[in-house]
Amino acid sequence: AAAATAAAGGAARVTLVEVGRGVGGRAATRRTREDERIMVSHGAPVADFRTEAGKGAAAALLAAGAAREVSTPRRRLVVGADGRVALDGELAGGAAGEQLLVGDPTMNSLCEGLLKLGGGPVDMLFGNLVRDVAPIRAPDAGGVKGWLLRGKHGEDIAECDWLIVSGATLAHPRWTQVYGGAPPLVAAARGLGDASDPRLDVALEKIGKMQAKAVQVAMMVFTGEAAERWASVPFTIAEVRVLFSESDACSILDRLLASSAHTPTLKGSGRRRRGEDRRAAQGGAYRRGRPQHA
Ligand SMILES: Cc1cc2nc3c(=O)[nH]c(=O)nc-3n(C[C@H](O)[C@H](O)[C@H](O)COP(=O)(O)OP(=O)(O)OC[C@H]3O[C@@H](n4cnc5c(N)ncnc54)[C@H](O)[C@@H]3O)c2cc1C
Incomplete structure (x- = not known):
């Protein structure tokens, strides 16, 4: 719908037909009826603007208060054969001159902001499966x-x-x-x-x-000390390289979370027994997300 409004430049009537309850699709911010404080940006966590036209849209989103600019330090993490997790250098950011925005207050705001950029009205037909x-x-x-x-x-x-x-x-x-x-x-x-x-x-x-693969996504909210540990890691996007074989039943997430719970810099927590890892990982968990399919 955003593309349609932009292409029409306000000269056409645009209708958005969407099976979901709101805009954003896979990039939407999810909420739960059980606790209104919980909001998780479910898909793309940042929007990356590179072209001149894109930067024009970014400026308009910022001016409208629908988004704010962020920097997203990227790092490479290596999970070694011994189970130790180490930071392994800085990843090159995206393209040179990229501008990164997040929605303000949520990614939904950015998506709604995009819809308004074309200037024309958009009729929203939510809850309609085509x-x-x-x-x-x-x-x-x-x-x-x-x-x-x-x-x-x-x-x-x-x-x-x-x-x-x-x-x-x-x-x-x-x-x-x-x-x-x-x-x-x-x-x-x-x-x-x-x-x-x-x-x-x-x-x-x-x-x-295109190959489709069902993926389980764990969405977690942390508070207090556990949240501080997560907030202190020196990156927001990480590429994870795993050197041990996939047949090793211990999950990568267990290792990363357990490492984070013990050392904020995510440097080598060493191998612990599985039960210990899981308890450490869940100690600060406020609520676990529902499984989603990507
Ligand atoms: C868990 C998760 C994590 C992700 N992480 C990242 C990330 O870190 N970085 C990144 O760049 N991208 C990420 N993505 C991908 C990113 O969110 C998507 O690529 C992007 O949102 C796709 O946008 P789209 O408009 O092409 O499609 P969609 O967002 O899928 O929009 C399609 C819309 O059409 C609706 N629809 C589909 N079929 C019908 C129908 N028959 N009738 C009516 N409506 C219908 C859907 O409900 C949906 O709202 C992630 C995605 C998921 C799910």
């Missing part, structure tokens, strides 16, 4: 003049002239496993006949080849 994307034929030319989006019971959700799809869900074979039937964009492309567009076919083929 199950079918049907081309609307131009009466004479045989081409396509628009698109009709239908919901899970076949009901019409919205009709539009142009369709911008974000994420791969509507086009990826995983759709078939989750919802059954062909992915809606693949079905739409098949039905285009002589109005088909080779660029769409190429894009769908590439998306179809």
Whole structure:
């Protein structure tokens, strides 16, 4: 929707159709009904602006108070064969001249700010799963003049002239496993006949080849002393290299958390027994997050 508002420059009416409860998608800030103090930026923790156009958007987000600038020191961590965790030098930051922003107060604010940059109104249709994307034929030319989006019971959700799809869900074979039937964009492309567009076919083929892997994400909130230890590590983004084999049942997270609980600089905590590691890791945990799929 942000891309649509920017492209339209306020000259078109933009509608956001989203199955979730708010903007942000995988970059959204998650909350829990059980405790309103808990907010976790679930996906991309920072937004990285590099191009001139991007920097223009960054300036507008800062001016609107939707975001603030941050620096994100990056380090490489090595988990050695002996289980020791060591800092191993500084990682080169992103591209030269990159500008890093986080939403203020949450990543959702940044996403909402992006939607407002185009200047035009955006109709938000939350809680709508698009199950079918049907081309609307131009009466004479045989081409396509628009698109009709239908919901899970076949009901019409919205009709539009142009369709911008974000994420791969509507086009990826995983759709078939989750919802059954062909992915809606693949079905739409098949039905285009002589109005088909080779660029769409190429894009769908590439998306179809993307591998999807279920990932468990632990979201944790720390308070007090444990939070201070996490806050004192000299990086916000780490690339972790593991030198021991994956068949070693002890998890990397156990090791990192246990190391952090003992030495703020994450320098070699040494190998401890598994139970000890886990207790140390969870000692300061306020609440563990629910498993999520990426
Ligand atoms: C746990 C996690 C950690 C991550 N960490 C990082 C990181 O550190 N750095 C980084 O750069 N990136 C990270 N990412 C990835 C980043 O969040 C995503 O790449 C980015 O948000 C993708 O944006 P998008 O707009 O392309 O897709 P999405 O954010 O997936 O947006 C697609 C939207 O479409 C909606 N949707 C899908 N199908 C339908 C349908 N049929 N009907 C209606 N709505 C639908 C979805 O609900 C979603 O809101 C992470 C992602 C996850 C999940």
